[in-house]
Amino acid sequence: MDAALVGLMGTSIGATAGFSGAWLAQRSQLRIFREQRSHESEVRWLNEKRELYRDLLMAMYGWHDALVGIWNDEESDNLFEVRSKAITLALEVSLIAKAPARSAVQEAHRGLLNAQPLILPRAQRTSGPEPLNDVRRTLTAMEEALRTELTQAG
Template identity: 50%
Template sequence: MEAALVGLAGTTVGAVTGFAGAWLAQRGQVRMQQEQRLHAEQVRWLDDKKGLYRDLLIRLYGWHDSLASILKDEDDGKLFDNRSTAYKWIVEASLISGDEVRSAVSDVHRALLRVQTVISDSSSTADEWPLQGVEDGLSALEDALRAELAMPARVGSRPRLGRR
């Protein structure tokens, strides 16, 4: 009778251990799948941001170049198109970007509007390049965009302890 009870106890311990092992393995697999999905989503989101930020910079530089051509009396006739499209990308970027990028975009936008006012009033002095503030703002914006896109948390990566 004792042998039967020891056998029953051993079988019960084995069953519980097997169940716990299977449960832990399944839990680990589910967690791994969730992290993979999250990582894939974050990478996709980062790729979308890259395209948006690229288009934003292209249009802001286009607006800058149109203003520069007006200042040099070589109007390229693209000011309205560049400005209108830049507004679209400014709004898009403000919806998804971080605070630093939003602030930098806003600074560039205000600088471009100030230059337009200076050009329309013809109040700039010959010694001063009115677009310098815009150029400085665009440089700061590029730095902010790079910083946001380079953040490891954006793609769910973690620092590795060792090499693979």
């Protein structure tokens, strides 16, 4: 009778250990699967962010260059186009970027908007430093913030 009880206890312990091991293995597999999906999603978003950030930088620098052209009395027919594109892309980036990059984009955007009234009314222009000097600094800071976000995500 003792042998039967020992056998029954051994079988129960073995079954419990087997069930627990299977449960732990399944949990581990599910966690690995979730992490893989999360990583794949981040990589996909990283590629899309890279393209969006590149387009934003090009548009912001284009807006800056158009304003510099107007300041230097050169013809700049594309100010409206590049400004509209830059504003649209800045809004898109502000929806998906992390806080440091988002604030850098907003500061550069604000700098361009503040410099524009000083440049556009040609009759009221005074001599002095180009009003876009600070804007160039904010654009560089924005570029660095976007680059940092992309490298940290990768």
